[in-house]
């Protein structure tokens with residue numbers, strides 16, 4: 001292995017923890033040109049690059065990194081755009097450490113290439129234009145396709161179709177597009193101007209976005225076909241929060257993470273009183289869960305002024321599904337973690353406000369169906385933690401509205417829309433689905449991968465409209 005491979009990766013600058021807990025500005029500032037070029041020269045340009053296999057949208061990773069090393073930044077961005085039109089978003093929130101970077105050849109001996117940070121760098125730098133080629137078969141260009149939901153799945157599907165000249169309309173229930181990127185992930189991890197910039201690119205490609213349109217209420221799926229849309233892609237996400245089913249969950253100041261983060265992000269609660277959305281947490285907050293949603297809730301509560309924030313997780317640090325970087329950021333910021341505990345009851349005062357949470361301690365048992373050790377409560381280990389509010393972040397389920405109002409669609413055990421693995425087509429011809437509505441809560445890039453796959457299948461069907469499934 002070449003000597004340069006053992007160099008440490010370039011480190012970017014981050015806001016200091018004691019500063020950043022007082023604001024919602026982005027934590028990591030990203031690479032400078034010098035850092036990006038340095039980092040790019042560490043890449044070995046592997047002939048059979050394993051990193052690409054780890055990317056659900058198969059970005060030509062060595063290709064764009066080489067362009068950075070040559071300081072051809074616009075060209076680097078266009079290499080990424082070939083398969084991913086949301087690089088500034090993915091560069092920030094994708095779990096690269098378990099995908100492309102985990103497979104990087106350099107990971108075996110030292111630090112893998114910082115692929116995500118390089119992706120973010122070229123995307124933030126911005127390009128001149130998106131280069132793409134109109135397909136040889138232009139017959140698809142006369143068709144209209146409807147995309148339901150403007151999260152990563154819908155955006156990726158729309159982008160891929162629009163690049164081929166198909167007329168795409170996205171129907172979004174909320175007043176802003178972006179899905180979780182807009183209403184869930186906080187500003188300090190993913191600034192909304194970054195999300196807007198990448199969505200604007202899609203609009204420049206010709207994608208029409210209609211907000212405040214709830215499919216299943218404002219219009220039905222059948223209406224979309226009647227309006228002349230040849231195919232429908234459903235990317236309506238997993239917006240249905242799970243609850244614990246313990247006593248006290250209806251007390252005042254018990255939030256689902258979904259509601260809490262929507263108030264903070266979409267309704268701009270973090271800018272109160274400039275925006276009229278007060279989000280009251282009190283001084284001591286308990287967040288239940290161990291994923292990215294729990295980290296985002298805990299860190300947001302801290303920034304909103306809570307003095308102490310506890311994350312209560314029923315397994316150990318090793319099983320926590322949150323990204324390692326986000327967990328480390330939370331620790332640096334002073335979030336307290338209690339492992340191997342699970343709530344038994346939320347306690348309230350005479351006015352119905354939360355004033356404590358009763359938990360029981362666990363030990364790890366045999367693996368459950370997820371393959372992780374099952375948390376087993378230890379008898380007589382209950383204790384009460386005094387808190388003013390509780391945020392429940394234990395998972396989200398597929399949004400039920402479309403399956404409920406279009407009952408022809410086959411759904412799975414958890415209410416997810418079932419799709420063909422190869423094509424993402426549902427049991428109803430010409431209706432495709434992808435992202436969290438099909439898989440249950442997953443990741444941005446897996447949703448984008450399914451959006452892209454669906455677009456390719458839709459294009460095939462548009463080219464051969466007579467073929468059945």
Ligand code: FAD
Nearest residue numbers: 149151152153173179180215236237435436442443444447
């Ligand atoms: P969504 O992003 O949920 O988008 C669905 C869209 O459909 C929404 O805009 C919704 O309003 C709209 N919609 C729903 N029903 C209808 C309807 N009937 N009519 C019209 N529109 C409708 N993943 C990562 O990879 N990295 C992270 O760091 C990360 N952090 C996360 C933090 C939080 C707080 C959350 C909640 C999730 C996080 N995830 C993360 C997961 C990731 O965001 C999701 O897996 C991804 O957004 C799923 O994309 P999607 O397009 O399927 O759905």
Ligand code: SF4
Nearest residue numbers: 043044046051104105
């Ligand atoms: Fe470069 Fe790592 Fe990919 Fe090899 S595996 S091409 S070193 S990023």
